[in-house]
Amino acid sequence: MTTATSNKVKALTIWQPWASLIAAGIKQYETRGWTTSYRGLIAIHAAKRTVDTQPRQLLREPRDIAKLPQELPLGAVVALARLVDVVPSEQLMARPGFADSQERRLGDFSPGRYGWKLEIVEVYDPPLSAKGKQGLWSWEPPQSPSKPQPSSKTKRAIPLALARKAAQKLLAQLEPHCERIEIAGSIRREKEEIGDIELVAIPKMGERMANVQPPAQQLNLFGGAPAAGGTLTEKYSRLDEELTRLVEAGMLLRTPPRGVQARTAWGPRQKKLWMGLNEKLGFIQVDLFIATVSNWGAIFTIRTGSSDFSNALVAYIKNRTPYRQGGGSLTYSPTGEVVSTPTERSYFEHIGVPWVKPHLRDARAAQHLLRYQWPERVLLGMGYTDAAARAMMRQRLSTGVL
Numbered sequence: 001m002t003t004a005t006s007n008k009v010k011a012l013t014i015w016q017p018w019a020s021l022i023a024a025g026i027k028q029y030e031t032r033g034w035t036t037s038y039r040g041l042i043a044i045h046a047a048k049r050t051v052d053t054q055p056r057q058l059l060r061e062p063r064d065i066a067k068l069p070q071e072l073p074l075g076a077v078v079a080l081a082r083l084v085d086v087v088p089s090e091q092l093m094a095r096p097g098f099a100d101s102q103e104r105r106l107g108d109f110s111p112g113r114y115g116w117k118l119e120i121v122e123v124y125d126p127p128l129s130a131k132g133k134q135g136l137w138s139w140e141p142p143q144s145p146s147k148p149q150p151s152s153k154t155k156r157a158i159p160l161a162l163a164r165k166a167a168q169k170l171l172a173q174l175e176p177h178c179e180r181i182e183i184a185g186s187i188r189r190e191k192e193e194i195g196d197i198e199l200v201a202i203p204k205m206g207e208r209m210a211n212v213q214p215p216a217q218q219l220n221l222f223g224g225a226p227a228a229g230g231t232l233t234e235k236y237s238r239l240d241e242e243l244t245r246l247v248e249a250g251m252l253l254r255t256p257p258r259g260v261q262a263r264t265a266w267g268p269r270q271k272k273l274w275m276g277l278n279e280k281l282g283f284i285q286v287d288l289f290i291a292t293v294s295n296w297g298a299i300f301t302i303r304t305g306s307s308d309f310s311n312a313l314v315a316y317i318k319n320r321t322p323y324r325q326g327g328g329s330l331t332y333s334p335t336g337e338v339v340s341t342p343t344e345r346s347y348f349e350h351i352g353v354p355w356v357k358p359h360l361r362d363a364r365a366a367q368h369l370l371r372y373q374w375p376e377r378v379l380l381g382m383g384y385t386d387a388a389a390r391a392m393m394r395q396r397l398s399t400g401v402l
Helices: 018-023 062-067 089-094 160-177 238-248 296-304 307-320 344-351 363-370 376-382 387-399
Strands: 009-016 029-032 040-050 076-088 114-129 136-139 178-183 196-203 205-209 233-237 270-278 282-290 323-326 329-332 337-339
Touching (some): 009 018, 009 076, 018 076, 089 114, 160 196, 196 296, 205 238, 233 238, 238 270, 307 323, 329 344
Parallel strands (some): 009 040, 196 282
Antiparallel strands (some): 009 136, 029 114, 076 114, 270 282
16 A cells, blocks of 8 residues: 655744744754754744744844844744754853854753754745644645745846956955865856856865863773873864854855745755845855865866756766766766866866866857867867867767767
């Protein structure tokens, strides 16, 4: 016997203003007196009751107030989040600077409680009416979380010069915290109108004290007891830390501005943010893709686009080479080994396709790539100024012998 597939997700009812503070990306930890082993999607439901607290008394930055609706919704699901961790309050309070942070003021981190770390996936505007319950309960959204309703307000095209200026300003703020960071996407391709800013970055890593005391009976790597009062260290992304600072300062948003419906992302490989331009143009979406030294060329190529060209390139790799493109890296199909592509040109060299200037990577080039043919303008753009060299390259591409 078969049963109908359900798209129910876990839900948590939270009093206001805490629910809207979570939906706005201002509050990352919801504190509870109990823990859970559950990890995954969780609907943030605003209860019908509020606490006697004004948001203005809680927020350090006045600009955070603008992220909240004028009237806090009650009895409704305001956002879909992902529960990624549950951390004892004692561990959170031991972290440097946490005791004096805004996050600390937005929750009850007294001993014996737990901080549920939430990452926003989607904000519901308008909120979806629902009746809440105590504890973790099941909620069935009106549609699958993986297929949000399309909206005409997801992106707004702006002139290239203005988008480039905004991208360069953000790049200058993030550059000290990156080993490398570059502008990709339609700005790099010099399109006249830009829908979003795309950046590719390799973060600098830092090291700090983890403030986790090993058990007294635990032995160190050499068989002896750990040093008295010893602490462990942990690595962290300096880029993530700077982005969090910019979000807390109100310079960037982690959730879509009011009236904009778009999926959020704050993962290890991609982060989605919104940057304010001016009162007339509002916000522009920022897509930040995280690379490593070994896969920089692959990610920078694919994220430069266009989408037609990148899709054609992936199809070419699959059909004409022993490689595969996926998960941000180029892999050798017979063994699954990741191929190092530290530069964009090395990526093109591996797959046997001449490097193409970004402004030529359009739908026309994609069609030629799928047919293994290249027009004069593209070959000239590659640097093949000699007619005989261009003829030889066209022959090699058409036969697949590279």
